[in-house]
Amino acid sequence: MLKTVFLTLVTLAVAIGGGAASAWMILENVPPVGAVAAGPWTAFPDAGTPEADPYSRARFTREGGIPLGRSEGLVFTASRDSAERALRRACTYRIEGTIPAARLWTLHAADPSGMPLAPKGRRQAALHSGMILHREGVPFAITISPHPAPDNWLAVTGSGPMQLVFTLLDTPVSTGVSLGELAMPDILQVRCDA
Amino acid sequence: MLRLLYALLLGLLGAGIVHIAILFMLPAHSERDIWSRLSAAAPPYAMVRLGPNRLGGEIPAPVNPFLTAAACRFDLADGPVHVEAEGAVPFWSMSIYDSNGLNVFSISDRTAADGALDVVALDPGQMQRIRGELPAEFAQSVFIETGVEEGIVLVRAFVPDETWQGVVGRFFSGLSCTPRPVG
Numbered sequence: 001m002l003k004t005v006f007l008t009l010v011t012l013a014v015a016i017g018g019g020a021a022s023a024w025m026i027l028e029n030v031p032p033v034g035a036v037a038a039g040p041w042t043a044f045p046d047a048g049t050p051e052a053d054p055y056s057r058a059r060f061t062r063e064g065g066i067p068l069g070r071s072e073g074l075v076f077t078a079s080r081d082s083a084e085r086a087l088r089r090a091c092t093y094r095i096e097g098t099i100p101a102a103r104l105w106t107l108h109a110a111d112p113s114g115m116p117l118a119p120k121g122r123r124q125a126a127l128h129s130g131m132i133l134h135r136e137g138v139p140f141a142i143t144i145s146p147h148p149a150p151d152n153w154l155a156v157t158g159s160g161p162m163q164l165v166f167t168l169l170d171t172p173v174s175t176g177v178s179l180g181e182l183a184m185p186d187i188l189q190v191r192c193d194a
Numbered sequence: 195m196l197r198l199l200y201a202l203l204l205g206l207l208g209a210g211i212v213h214i215a216i217l218f219m220l221p222a223h224s225e226r227d228i229w230s231r232l233s234a235a236a237p238p239y240a241m242v243r244l245g246p247n248r249l250g251g252e253i254p255a256p257v258n259p260f261l262t263a264a265a266c267r268f269d270l271a272d273g274p275v276h277v278e279a280e281g282a283v284p285f286w287s288m289s290i291y292d293s294n295g296l297n298v299f300s301i302s303d304r305t306a307a308d309g310a311l312d313v314v315a316l317d318p319g320q321m322q323r324i325r326g327e328l329p330a331e332f333a334q335s336v337f338i339e340t341g342v343e344e345g346i347v348l349v350r351a352f353v354p355d356e357t358w359q360g361v362v363g364r365f366f367s368g369l370s371c372t373p374r375p376v377g
Contacts, residue, residue, distance in 0.1 A: 007201040014205025019212025049297050054217050061295055064226035066244070066256065066263070066348060069300020072287035103304075104285055104352060106260045116259050126259040130354055167258055169285060169352065170302045 027059050038184035039097075040084075041076035041166060073102070073169040079112070079161070081187040089117070089162045091192040092145035097185035099140075102171035105129045109144065109154060109162050117162065120155040127154050146193070227295025228265070229346060238267045239275075239371050244348075256350060262362060265348040266371035273375035274316035274324070276335070277347050280368040283361060285352035286311055292342045299340055306336055314374070315340055315347065323376055331374070347371060 034056055036043045046052040048060045048067030060067070068075060080086055081093060089109075099105060108126035109117045117125035127142065133151050134140060143149035144164070146156045156162065164187065173182060224230065236242045244256065244263045256263050268275040277288070287302040288311070303309045314335045316324065321339050324332065349369060353362050 003197075007197055010198070011201045011205040011208065014202060015208025015212055018205065018209030020216060022209065023213045023216040048295070050292075052296075057296065058217050058220040061221040061224035061227045064224075064228065064231065064295065066228055066265075066289075066291070067297050068350075069287070069289040069297045071300040071302050071305075072289060072350065073302075106258055108259055110257065114257055116257060124259050128260050128352075128354060165258070170287070170304055 023058075026055060027062065030055075032056050032059060036182070038076070038182040040078040040080055040082050040187050041184045042078070043074055043076045045070065045074060068167075071170075073167055073171055074173055076166040076168070076184060077163050078166070078187055079163040081189050083189065085189060087162050087164065087187070088192065089146065089156045089159050092143065092147065092149075092190040094188045094190055095142040095144065095164075095185045096139060096188060098183050099185060100168060100171060100173045100182055102129075102168035102173065104169040105171075106167045106169070107142065107154065108165050109156050110165050111158075112161050112163060114163075114165075118157050120157050123155045125155055125157060127152065143190075145190075221294040221296070224295070228291055228348075229267070229293045229295050232265060232267055232346060236267070238269060238272075239373060241266045241366075241369050241371050243366060260353055261350050262353055262366070263348055263350045264366050264369055265346050267344070267346050268315065268371065268373065269344045270315070270317045270320065270340075271343065272373035274314050274320050274373070275347065276331070276370075276372050276374045277311065277313045277315070277349065278370050278372075279311040279349070279365050281361065281365045282309055283351045283365045284354055284358070286365075287350050288313060289348045289350075290315060290338065290340055290342060291346040291348060293344045295346075298342055298345070299338060301336070301338070307334060310334070311349065311369070312336065313338060313347075315345075317341070317343065320376055329374070329376070 032044060033053060034044055034046050036045060047056060106126060106128040142152040142154055144154045144156060241264050244265060285303060289297050289300040292298050312335045314332055315338045318339055351362050351365055
């Protein structure tokens with residue numbers, strides 16, 4: 001009698017404890033699938049949509065949020081530069097290369113939790129396509145630095161790690177088929193403050 | 195000993211079932227998704243501006259510094275929902291989220307006539323009835339047929355810089371979300 005009760009308890013403990021623990025572990029620790037990588041940038045086109053796999057969907061609803069729809073745009077994030085070094089706010093980076101077709105794009109710096117960095121005076125740690133200066137015959141580039149820089153400067157404040165968030169608004173990229181062979185700009189480290 | 199092994203095996207099988215059950219029940223029972231949080235903060239058809247300083251950070255806000263957003267809840271049982279705004283902003287887009295907070299449909303101002311926001315969301319049955327005779331107030335509208343009965347309409351607008359705050363503010367204060375019962 002007592003043995004049967006004990007065995008039933010063991011079964012239930014393994015089932016409920018093991019099931020809950022494994023679900024929690026996967027949602028907390030395993031990186032999401034369905035990523036589209038382009039150079040240092042990563043996007044999750046299916047995040048927060050019914051097309052996402054059950055794990056991504058469960059993870060997403062636990063965190064909440066309001067993801068952009070496919071016709072609205074696509075968000076790329078980078079937490080490492082093109083040489084795979086973690087992005088730091090004490091460093092100066094250059095963004096060079098081509099930008100996918102989009103009606104508008106925005107680029108901002110955020111802390112690892114995704115909150116935009118504090119503005120430097122009245123200057124936000126963010127740029128959009130309408131603010132970019134293009135020079136004749138000079139390739140397009142953005143300087144991301146805590147120190148002022150000529151032309152296109154994205155001002156970074158604070159210290160510690162950061163991530164860069166590149167949002168393409170109204171882009172054929174997110175609805176098209178060519179997500180795999182997408183060319184995104186490179187992130188090159190120029191120097192770091194000691 | 196054999197019975198203990200049997201109990202453990204049964205437990206592992208149960209763990210698999212519990213794991214899958216949690217995975218599929220989580221979206222419906224989550225309290226952090228936009229639907230749950232908006233339900234707690236505002237009645238249906240009330241347009242709520244989403245921002246870091248509004249409603250004590252209860253509602254998720256766009257993290258992009260150049261985007262602002264407003265959202266309202268709707269129930270198509272009350273009739274098609276009509277979303278309208280006056281004024282022109284450089285860019286707007288609209289999404290429909292279902293009651294689990296998943297993005298099921300989105301459009302941008304490219305789809306709309308003259309870039310004006312005038313959208314009607316309805317279910318297939320209402321679409322059939324409206325096709326018969328188009329009500330005058332829907333003459334210019336973009337129709338979105340959706341399988342979602344209860345959901346959220348979320349409108350985003352692009353704010354290029356501070357000087358646009360007034361224009362975008364007027365766009366959002368003129369934004370309406372109304373049920374329009376048909377027939």
